Amino acid sequence: MANLNELTSPVDASASRQRNRRSFLRTSLAASLATLGATGAGSAFAELTSTEGAARLAADGTSRRTVIIDCDPGQDDAIAILFALGAHDQIDLKALTAVGGNVPLSLTERNARIVRDWADKTGTLPVYAGCPKPLMRELITAANVHGRTGLDGVTLHEPRGPLAPQHAVTYLIDTLRAAAPGSVTLVALGPLTNIATALTAAPEGAKALREIVLMGGAWFERGNITPAAEFNIYVDPEAASIVLSAGVPVTVLPRDVCVKAPITPQRIAPFRALKNRCGPIVADILAAEVAYQKGRRGVESAPMYDPCTIGYLVDPTMFGGRRVNVAVETTGQLTLGETVVDWNGRSKRAVNATWITDVDADRFYETLLARIARLP
Numbered sequence: 001m002a003n004l005n006e007l008t009s010p011v012d013a014s015a016s017r018q019r020n021r022r023s024f025l026r027t028s029l030a031a032s033l034a035t036l037g038a039t040g041a042g043s044a045f046a047e048l049t050s051t052e053g054a055a056r057l058a059a060d061g062t063s064r065r066t067v068i069i070d071c072d073p074g075q076d077d078a079i080a081i082l083f084a085l086g087a088h089d090q091i092d093l094k095a096l097t098a099v100g101g102n103v104p105l106s107l108t109e110r111n112a113r114i115v116r117d118w119a120d121k122t123g124t125l126p127v128y129a130g131c132p133k134p135l136m137r138e139l140i141t142a143a144n145v146h147g148r149t150g151l152d153g154v155t156l157h158e159p160r161g162p163l164a165p166q167h168a169v170t171y172l173i174d175t176l177r178a179a180a181p182g183s184v185t186l187v188a189l190g191p192l193t194n195i196a197t198a199l200t201a202a203p204e205g206a207k208a209l210r211e212i213v214l215m216g217g218a219w220f221e222r223g224n225i226t227p228a229a230e231f232n233i234y235v236d237p238e239a240a241s242i243v244l245s246a247g248v249p250v251t252v253l254p255r256d257v258c259v260k261a262p263i264t265p266q267r268i269a270p271f272r273a274l275k276n277r278c279g280p281i282v283a284d285i286l287a288a289e290v291a292y293q294k295g296r297r298g299v300e301s302a303p304m305y306d307p308c309t310i311g312y313l314v315d316p317t318m319f320g321g322r323r324v325n326v327a328v329e330t331t332g333q334l335t336l337g338e339t340v341v342d343w344n345g346r347s348k349r350a351v352n353a354t355w356i357t358d359v360d361a362d363r364f365y366e367t368l369l370a371r372i373a374r375l376p
Contacts, residue, residue: 023365026273030173048354064092065185065313067314068318070130070168071175071285072190075146075153075285079368080189081112082227082278083310085119086371090314096127097168101190101235102142103150108190110162111150113159120376122161128170130194134236145292152289154243155280172198177204181270184195185313188214188243189306191232196239205228211249213313216240218255218337220357225335230255234337235327241328250353252326253308254339257319261308261361262301263290270369278375286365304364311364312356314371318363323355 024223063156064133068083071077084091096116098109109129116125146152164171172194176184186209188195199206216232217240223229233240244250272283289302312319326350329335341355 011309019032021191023038026046031069036284038081048319048356049325053270064090066179066183067093067129067185067187067313068095068097068172069093069110069187069189069328070097070099070105070172070192070194071188071306072099072150073115074102074108074142074150074190074306075289076304077102077189078115078151080306080310081115082119082160082282082375083307083314083368083371084187085121085125086278086374087310087314088374091165091310092121093125095164095171096125097172098127099130099168099190099194100132100134100139100141101232103148103299104128104141107150109163111156111159113163113353114151114156118162118376119279126164128164128166128168131197133193134193135196135238137236137238137258140235142225147288151285153291167225169197169201173202173205176208177202179208181207182210184208185210185214187309188212188216188311189232191236192216192243193236194327196236196242200242203342204249204356205245208247211251212243213251213253214243215258215309216254217252219341219355220341221255221259223338226254226334227263228332229253229258229337230338230339233339237328237330237335237337240339241330244326244328245351247352250326251312251356252339252353253312253319253356255303255305256319257356257359258303258305259306260303261359261364262302263267263304267365270365271372274373275367276373276376279372282372283285306360307368308356308364310366311359315363315367316365318360319343319356320358322354323356324355326353326355361363 016115024280069081083147084093098105098112101108109127112127149156216230218230225231225234267285268283269281283289294300294304325347327340329338329340342349
């Protein structure tokens with residue numbers, strides 16, 4: 001049993017506690033993964049077909065998915081959260097768990113509380129603050145991309161509700177232990193520190209996981225923070241390796257697919273035309289993302305990152321990919337954080353993820369617009 005005393009508060013632990021935690025993670029990982037096994041893993045890659053997506057959508061149509069979003073808001077995280085809340089007929093969003101990532105934890109948890117205010121969920125959607133830094137590294141942020149607050153492009157208010165008192169990891173552990181087998185979907189929009197810590201401390205909770213759907217990684221498109229690595233994986237590669245080795249169903253929405261649903265001024269306009277509060281907020285955030293790319297690369301478009309995860313849950317028939325083995329480079333001098341995708345099954349390693357590479361971009365934006373239109 002892990003000592004979770006350090007998880008009772010979102011503030012950073014002392015250096016001594018951090019060393020103890022890292023030692024625990026190193027020594028318990030092998031035992032944790034042995035317990036989890038390789039449930040559901042295959043021995044060869046296979047295409048993900050639209051027929052399978054339609055079958056899953058039909059099955060999901062009989063009940064709402066129980067979902068927890070682990071996030072580091074972040075502009076695109078904010079839109080993903082609103083997307084999920086607008087899809088309330090399909091997604092039963094139980095909580096937001098915040099992690100240090102795009103900006104420090106003090107801002108990501110604050111931003112999560114602001115986003116729930118936009119959707120009038122202040123009193124019904126708890127926000128838990130989690131790990132302020134990666135398992136074994138110092139935090140690297142993307143404030144240069146998302147702005148000093150993490151939500152560049154919109155006017156922010158003081159959150160109207162407090163944090164939930166539990167640490168995010170404690171919440172995840174307790175929730176998964178109490179849940180029925182295969183009943184909970186985790187959507188991961190930032191570094192995987194919270195989820196990896198929970199799975200390592202209480203591996204029995206993995207039985208409750210129906211699926212982990214995460215935005216992260218790159219293979220065909222390559223990195224956005226180094227030539228080889230995508231930001232979420234690069235920030236905490238050890239955590240990513242734990243999650244991808246945990247023997248639970250994982251679906252990855254990498255940069256490979258996110259760049260195929262680009263944000264453009266033409267796609268922003270319908271959100272600005274919505275007569276609710278959230279539509280223009282989403283438009284302002286999208287416009288800020290395009291403005292960043294125009295200033296950096298001279299193009300009037302930007303990748304659509306985190307909301308792709310919610311799009312996949314709402315309508316998987318919009319997406320295509322392949323079941324493959326994915327490993328994470330944790331020691332490479334030039335390739336730290338790279339997601340090594342065995343696209344053609346050459347390594348003979350067991351399949352551990354569904355890697356999404358294709359999306360019907362027009363349908364995706366139509367779906368997102370329809371869900372945002374439902375919000376206040």
